[in-house]
Amino acid sequence: xxxxxxxxxxxxxxxxxxxxxxxxxxxxxxxxxxxxxxxxxxxxxxxxxxxxxxxxxxxxxxxxxxxxxxxxxxxxxxxxxxxxxxxxxxxxxxxxxxxxxxxxxxxxxxxxxxxxxxxxxxxxxxxxxxxxxxxxxxxxxxxxxxxxxxxxxxxxxxxxxxxxxxxxx
Amino acid sequence: xxxxxxxxxxxxxxxxxxxxxxxxxxxxxxxxxxxxxxxxxxxxxxxxxxxxxxxxxxxxxxxxxxxxxxxxxxxxxxxxxxxxxxxxxxxxxxxxxxxxxxxxxxxxxxxxxxxxxxxxxxxxxxxxxxxxxxxxxxxxxxxxxxx
Numbered sequence: 001x002x003x004x005x006x007x008x009x010x011x012x013x014x015x016x017x018x019x020x021x022x023x024x025x026x027x028x029x030x031x032x033x034x035x036x037x038x039x040x041x042x043x044x045x046x047x048x049x050x051x052x053x054x055x056x057x058x059x060x061x062x063x064x065x066x067x068x069x070x071x072x073x074x075x076x077x078x079x080x081x082x083x084x085x086x087x088x089x090x091x092x093x094x095x096x097x098x099x100x101x102x103x104x105x106x107x108x109x110x111x112x113x114x115x116x117x118x119x120x121x122x123x124x125x126x127x128x129x130x131x132x133x134x135x136x137x138x139x140x141x142x143x144x145x146x147x148x149x150x151x152x153x154x155x156x157x158x159x160x161x162x163x164x165x166x167x168x169x
Numbered sequence: 170x171x172x173x174x175x176x177x178x179x180x181x182x183x184x185x186x187x188x189x190x191x192x193x194x195x196x197x198x199x200x201x202x203x204x205x206x207x208x209x210x211x212x213x214x215x216x217x218x219x220x221x222x223x224x225x226x227x228x229x230x231x232x233x234x235x236x237x238x239x240x241x242x243x244x245x246x247x248x249x250x251x252x253x254x255x256x257x258x259x260x261x262x263x264x265x266x267x268x269x270x271x272x273x274x275x276x277x278x279x280x281x282x283x284x285x286x287x288x289x290x291x292x293x294x295x296x297x298x299x300x301x302x303x304x305x306x307x308x309x310x311x312x313x314x315x316x
Contacts, residue, residue: 020275026288029190037183037299061265111306113266114212119306125170137175137307141184144302148187151295155262155270 021156034148041141044134048077049104052087052097053139054146056105057112059088061150068160076165100130104139111143172308184303188296194289198228200255203238203248204290205297207256208263210239212301219311227316251281255290262294 024031042050051074058066071084086093090105097105107127110119131139152158192201202225209217225235237244241256248256258278261270282290 021284021288021291023288023291026285027190027194027292030187030194030289030292033183033187033190037180037187040177040179040183043177043179062269063265107306111302114214114301114305115264115266118213119308121170124172124306124308128170128173133173133175134177137173138177138180140303140306141177141180143306144184144299147302148295148299150265151262151298152291154265155258155275155291155294157270 016159016161017157019157019159023152023156034145034152037148038145041138041145044138045142048074048079049101050142051077051079052083052101053104053108053142055084056087056090056108057143057146058150058153060109060112061147061154063150063153064160065153065158065163066146066150069163072163072165103127103130107139108143111140112147172306174307174309176303176307184296184299187292187299191289191292191296195286195293196289199225199230200252201293202228202230203234203252204255204259204293206235207238207241207259208294208297209301211260211263212298212305214301214304215311216304216309216313217297217301220314223314223316254278254281258290259294262291263298 051070054070055067055074058070074084075081083096086096087105090097090102094102103126106123107119110123127139128136192198195201202221205221206218206225209221222235226232234247237247238256241248241253254277257274258270261274278290279287
């Protein structure tokens with residue numbers, strides 16, 4: 001029996017993958033339009049709420065780069081670790097969030113997953129109770145825009161892990 | 170309860186600018202409509218289908234290609250290999266919730282589209298997904314589009 005063996009604390013991780021395509025370089029006009037769109041859509045919305053919406057959509061769409069980026073941005077904006085961690089199970093951890101945030105998260109899921117049906121009236125109406133009309137229209141636009149970034153990220157297999165908070169602001 | 174028809178002017182212009190840049194870079198208006206219509210079918214966007222079926226006819230896309238688009242995989246040689254590659258990519262990029270964009274689908278698209286065209290094809294799929302969300306989210310009825 002050996003008692004002096006030490007468990008190695010350094011674990012070798014799998015190698016990092018390479019991206020498929022640098023789409024922004026191949027389509028600079030598209031990239032410019034996306035940046036402009038992102039800025040226009042977020043106008044008038046609370047930045048902390050925005051990050052919750054962006055993280056949740058990115059989880060659903062499995063965009064690794066986007067989850068990395070928006071979790072870091074949320075933390076940098078003063079968001080708590082537990083509210084970020086609980087996001088993937090928010091329906092069972094409602095007491096971590098305000099009613100307005102819960103309404104926004106439900107709308108985020110409905111607008112992100114269009115393939116299973118439409119955006120239910122109950123979900124829309126709950127959101128409309130907490131957001132006035134112009135704000136609600138912006139929220140829908142923001143959900144569409146994070147879905148857009150998610151699609152570029154996943155399709156081009158962009159690599160997570162290198163983002164620094166505020167890098168693109 | 171009726172839903173909002175509001176869309177911030179700047180946001181609307183930015184959505185349009187994105188679509189225009191993508192379409193221009195792809196440089197194939199007929200194929201662009203096939204892609205946009207297929208995504209709108211998957212996302213159940215009535216407004217978008219109505220609008221893009223009208224535009225597709227204007228660009229001379231055949232009635233047969235429009236009729237059978239939902240079943241393109243089973244439609245034999247009605248769609249050529251390049252169109253099929255683009256449609257497979259459209260489906261994969263539109264339905265991210267069931268997994269990633271498979272290598273086989275991506276690699277096949279990359280056979281028919283160089284990097285620049287491929288980036289714009291992806292952007293076009295992204296752009297119609299934006300419109301689908303904004304229209305379905307607000308339940309905008311079909312028929313509002315006039316060429």
